[in-house]
Structure formats: structure tokens, C-alpha cells
Amino acid sequence: MVGIGIHPTVDSGYRATDATFSGGTLVCQCTVNPVKVRVSSDIAHNHACGCTKCWKPKGAVFSVVAVAPTENVEVIENADKLAVVDAAALIQRHACKACGVHMHGPVEREHPFQGLSFIHPERFEEKGWAQPGFAAFVSSIIEAGFAPERMKLVRSQLKDSGLEPYDCLSPALMDYIATWTAKKNDELRGER
Ligand SMILES: N[C@@H](CCC(=O)N[C@@H](CS)C(=O)NCC(=O)O)C(=O)O
């Protein structure tokens, strides 16, 4: 492979976006008794994430992570192997205690993402899920040990892979969050 190992699906030029994709089964990396999670709808907002909290496959600098409505996400096998990584975090990342893969991460508390679960589509047994659309939390890769002087290179490689780099979320998602917050503040003011 030439360049930085962004993520196996990105580096391999993954481009599949099947308009008919309607979910599938996520499987962890365990060869015996893998955890299986059924996602019974399409995924949304698939993106690369450079933050230190999202699960990444071995050697990858970024994770690839998307959301699905929590009501459509169900652990169907070996749920006893799952544990919440950080109970204080917004995203309740449920990781397999044996292999470490984060299998689902519901947002339960009041937040613009409440009711959504974060999942890693590369763990789908099925193909056809939407490719990542942008790269989030790019500067955060430095916190995980990435050399700051290579940031220009990583940003240009992300762009070449079709992933616009952002240091937080995409403008569309940041606007969505700010709209939710503005509405919430208006409601609170009305109550006072
Ligand atoms: N710079 C921090 C950023 C962490 C962060 O804010 N991650 C984002 C993207 S996944 C988030 O929404 N986190 C909420 C959470 O982890 O629950 C890091 O790399 O650890």
C-alpha cells in the first residue's frame, strides 16, 4: 500500500453504494462465538472518524462509522460478551470483551443524536452499504500519536480518496446540531 493507512475500506477504493441496502448483520472479530448485531434498516452519515474513542481496525489511522436508528439495532448473538467502554460518554460504545470491536453505540441521553446508534459498517457480513462521505475529527489523530508534521499529507490523501477533511463533524451535521441547540434554548427561554 502506498501512503498512509487511512482505513482498509478507504485505501482499497471502496465505492459501493447500493440504493437497495436495507441493513444486515454486524459480526465481531472473534473466530468462536462472535457477537452478532442485526441492523434492520439502511445506515446514514457514514464517515471516517479520527477521534481516539472510535474503534479502528489494526493499523488504521481512522475508524469508519455510521448511524442507524437504535430501534433497528438488536444484539442477536453472544450479548454477554459485550461491555460498555465508557459509561460517561455520549455514545454508549458496546465493545466485545474478547476481540475489542465496538459493536453498537446508542446515544441515549438528550442530544441531537438521541435515538441513533453508532456502528462500524465494515463489520457487516453483507456488502452494499454506503461508502463514507467525509472525514471527521481529523486533527484528533495527533492525540493517538500521529505526527503533526504529516497532517498536510493525511488531509490531501483524504481528499484524494473523496473524503473532505473536517476537524469536527461535517458542516451539514454541525448545522443540524446547532439548529437543535437553538430550538432547545428557545424552548427553555419560553419556559422561564
Ligand atoms: N479529540 C477527542 C475527540 C473525541 C470526540 O469528541 N469524538 C466525537 C466523535 S465520535 C464524539 O462525538 N464523541 C462523543 C463520544 O465519544 O461519546 C478525541 O480524539 O478523543
Ligand SMILES: [Zn+2]
Ligand atoms: Zn469478539
Ligand SMILES: [Zn+2]
Ligand atoms: Zn469518533
